[in-house]
Amino acid sequence: MPNYILSTSRQMAKRHAREKRFKWYGRIAIFISIAFLVFMFSAIIFRGASAFQQTKISLDINFSESILDPSSSRDPDLLKRANYKPIVVESLLSVIPEVTERRDRNRLYKLLSTGAVFDLGEKVADDPSILGKSKKVWLLASSEVDLFMKGKIDPNVSEDLRRLKDRDIEWIEILKSEGRIKKKFNKTLFTNGDSREPEMAGILGAAIGSFFSLLVCFLIAFPLGILTAVYLEEYAKKNFITDFIEVNINNLAAVPSIVFGLLGLSIFLNFFHLPRSTPLVGGIVLALMTLPTIIIASRSILRSIPQSIRDAALGLGASKTQTTFHHVVPLAMPGMLTGTILGMARALGETAPLLMIGMVAFIVDIPKGVTDVATSLPVQIFLWADSPEKGFVERTSAAIMVLLAFLILMNICAVYLRKRLERRW
Amino acid sequence: MIIETKTSQAIQSNTPTIMTANNVDVFYGKKQAICNVSLNIPENQITALIGPSGCGKSTFLRCFNRMNDTINICRVSGEIKFSGQNIYDPKVDVVALRSRIGMVFQKANPFPKSIFENVAYGPRIHGLAESKDELESIVIRSLKRAGLYDEVSDRLSEPGTSLSGGQQQRLCIARAIAVDPQVILMDEPCSALDPIATAIIEDLMETMKEKYTIVIVTHSMQQAARVSQQTAFFHLGELVESGDTQAIFTNPIQERTQNYISGRIG
Numbered sequence: 105m106p107n108y109i110l111s112t113s114r115q116m117a118k119r120h121a122r123e124k125r126f127k128w129y130g131r132i133a134i135f136i137s138i139a140f141l142v143f144m145f146s147a148i149i150f151r152g153a154s155a156f157q158q159t160k161i162s163l164d165i166n167f168s169e170s171i172l173d174p175s176s177s178r179d180p181d182l183l184k185r186a187n188y189k190p191i192v193v194e195s196l197l198s199v200i201p202e203v204t205e206r207r208d209r210n211r212l213y214k215l216l217s218t219g220a221v222f223d224l225g226e227k228v229a230d231d232p233s234i235l236g237k238s239k240k241v242w243l244l245a246s247s248e249v250d251l252f253m254k255g256k257i258d259p260n261v262s263e264d265l266r267r268l269k270d271r272d273i274e275w276i277e278i279l280k281s282e283g284r285i286k287k288k289f290n291k292t293l294f295t296n297g298d299s300r301e302p303e304m305a306g307i308l309g310a311a312i313g314s315f316f317s318l319l320v321c322f323l324i325a326f327p328l329g330i331l332t333a334v335y336l337e338e339y340a341k342k343n344f345i346t347d348f349i350e351v352n353i354n355n356l357a358a359v360p361s362i363v364f365g366l367l368g369l370s371i372f373l374n375f376f377h378l379p380r381s382t383p384l385v386g387g388i389v390l391a392l393m394t395l396p397t398i399i400i401a402s403r404s405i406l407r408s409i410p411q412s413i414r415d416a417a418l419g420l421g422a423s424k425t426q427t428t429f430h431h432v433v434p435l436a437m438p439g440m441l442t443g444t445i446l447g448m449a450r451a452l453g454e455t456a457p458l459l460m461i462g463m464v465a466f467i468v469d470i471p472k473g474v475t476d477v478a479t480s481l482p483v484q485i486f487l488w489a490d491s492p493e494k495g496f497v498e499r500t501s502a503a504i505m506v507l508l509a510f511l512i513l514m515n516i517c518a519v520y521l522r523k524r525l526e527r528r529w
Numbered sequence: 530m531i532i533e534t535k536t537s538q539a540i541q542s543n544t545p546t547i548m549t550a551n552n553v554d555v556f557y558g559k560k561q562a563i564c565n566v567s568l569n570i571p572e573n574q575i576t577a578l579i580g581p582s583g584c585g586k587s588t589f590l591r592c593f594n595r596m597n598d599t600i601n602i603c604r605v606s607g608e609i610k611f612s613g614q615n616i617y618d619p620k621v622d623v624v625a626l627r628s629r630i631g632m633v634f635q636k637a638n639p640f641p642k643s644i645f646e647n648v649a650y651g652p653r654i655h656g657l658a659e660s661k662d663e664l665e666s667i668v669i670r671s672l673k674r675a676g677l678y679d680e681v682s683d684r685l686s687e688p689g690t691s692l693s694g695g696q697q698q699r700l701c702i703a704r705a706i707a708v709d710p711q712v713i714l715m716d717e718p719c720s721a722l723d724p725i726a727t728a729i730i731e732d733l734m735e736t737m738k739e740k741y742t743i744v745i746v747t748h749s750m751q752q753a754a755r756v757s758q759q760t761a762f763f764h765l766g767e768l769v770e771s772g773d774t775q776a777i778f779t780n781p782i783q784e785r786t787q788n789y790i791s792g793r794i795g
Contacts, residue, residue: 412638415703416640416701417640421625421627423624435641469697
């Protein structure tokens with residue numbers, strides 16, 4: 105049978121079929137995971153995209169000096185706290201003149217966000233020369249108006265079931281016809297701290313809080329992790345104690361993060377009395393959580409550095425420390441950094457331990473240092489998702505998008521570093 | 530039997546010895562890898578250690594600059610004298626010892642740095658050069674001695690790993706020479722090289738022995754016969770026979786040596 109090996113036997117056909125089947129299993133698995141990913145991202149983007157726009161109402165405001173600064177003191181503090189309501193109502197009435205009753209006037213005023221007068225106050229305090237003049241100003245609309253403009257309130261629903269009444273909608277239509285109401289880019293989301301009013305809430309406070317926490321986390325976890333890994337891998341003798349340490353580092357990596365939060369609460373807050381709700385404590389807790397990840401990643405990188413490099417240096421008469429720090433650590437550094445960045449990315453997304461140490465508080469101010477009370481991005485998402493106001497729904501998704509963007513950015517950094525600094529031998 | 534192994538050593542008595550191993554035992558954990566070996570290394574000559582795989586010749590070579598210290602479970606007993614001093618004495622500084630006794634490994638292992646940096650590293654850590662110019666002249670001299678300078682003179686800043694296998698091995702030799710050692714240990718330096726690169730390195734060793742003492746572990750009996758003046762045959766962790774290379778290959782005393790060189794064991 106000279107041609108036997110070239111023809112397909114039944115057994116060969118079976119083998120080929122098995123191979124084909126296995127390939128398809130893999131393709132289907134990949135397809136399903138990508139489908140989930142696409143579903144998740146599109147759901148978040150679909151919900152959150154509108155949060156990057158915000159409705160504003162433009163009014164011709166007459167900055168009457170007699171109302172805002174009757175004593176002509178020009179004191180910025182007084183100007184900020186001056187009563188802007190009359191001049192805002194006045195300019196609203198100039199657009200919608202048919203409103204006469206006091207109750208309706210208040211209702212009209214509610215079209216604007218309660219933050220609108222604060223913005224005016226800031227504006228005047230910054231530039232008092234505006235007093236006595238009249239100027240067109242874009243003011244923040246209330247969350248209800250914002251949602252209506254984005255088509256998230258259905259005017260056909262019975263009036264009793266919505267907070268925005270038919271009257272309000274009429275007024276909005278008037279403003280619309282005059283081109284005085286528009287959706288603009290939502291700067292507030294990126295420049296403000298948290299707020300009870302959705303239209304005034306931003307993620308800057310949380311983002312800075314996250315940044316400070318990660319900074320503390322990095323400053324603690326990176327040197328500790330690298331030094332631990334280098335010592336265990338390059339110096340320590342293999343014996344009972346190092347085995348014990350190794351097992352415990354692996355165990356530590358598997359501890360649920362909330363346990364680290366409890367540890368932080370009982371040790372850093374209750375025993376050492378470090379300031380509550382601060383990035384300092386948050387960073388320390390996250391560092392403890394990230395440490396095992398960094399150590400394990402760094403050790404595996406160190407183990408992958410060929411022994412021949414160590415031999416070469418030792419054979420030349422380099423000391424152990426010279427060998428380690430002139431050759432082994434520089435070669436391992438890209439991998440160590442990658443491990444660290446991935447660990448930090450995990451820390452950035454971590455919520456549970458921060459809840460335990462009080463970083464879940466409602467904080468309006470933007471933190472200026474590691475000892476200021478702060479919250480963090482994932483906690484902010486948690487807080488907003490928990491808020492009853494409808495305006496927070498889109499903002500929650502927007503905050504998730506920002507968090508995801510940071511995570512993806514960090515992962516890209518890790519991949520780039522690995523590609524860039526990788527050396528071959 | 531051990532007494533018998535020393536029979537042919539008298540031939541070496543006319544040249545001064547630079548290193549002497551006395552009753553060396555090496556253990557890996559509980560397993561004994563080297564059993565009571567004594568050997569003299571004559572100065573400015575090439576000593577070849579031959580034997581079948583796993584006979585302990587590499588382990589024995591690594592005793593000479595205490596590279597076995599890096600292996601946790603390895604224990605060495607007995608004494609090895611280098612210019613009269615026992616290198617296993619606790620007072621001996623291993624770092625200083627290794628700067629006197631260099632090593633070239635089986636697989637070329639240049640640092641993933643430039644050719645220049647590879648050679649300059651040793652002199653730099655030992656502070657052998659006072660100025661940049663001096664360092665440069667050391668690097669060039671070492672590369673010349675390793676017979677590599679003409680091939681790489683115009684690309685010293687390129688990575689050492691970009692060279693061919695034989696060039697990499699000569700770069701490693703240049704790197705070892707740069708710290709100006711007295712003894713160079715070579716652990717099967719040609720096992721991964723083609724015959725041409727091997728011939729170049731063998732020629733190089735021939736000229737190097739005027740300045741350095743070389744101990745080479747080799748798988749190839751032909752190589753041992755070609756380059757060495759003294760040969761030591763190892764089998765199962767024991768030194769079976771040592772002596773003048775020509776005598777070992779033409780007229781071995783031990784039956785095991787006879788069997789090995791004629792290809793019946795190993």
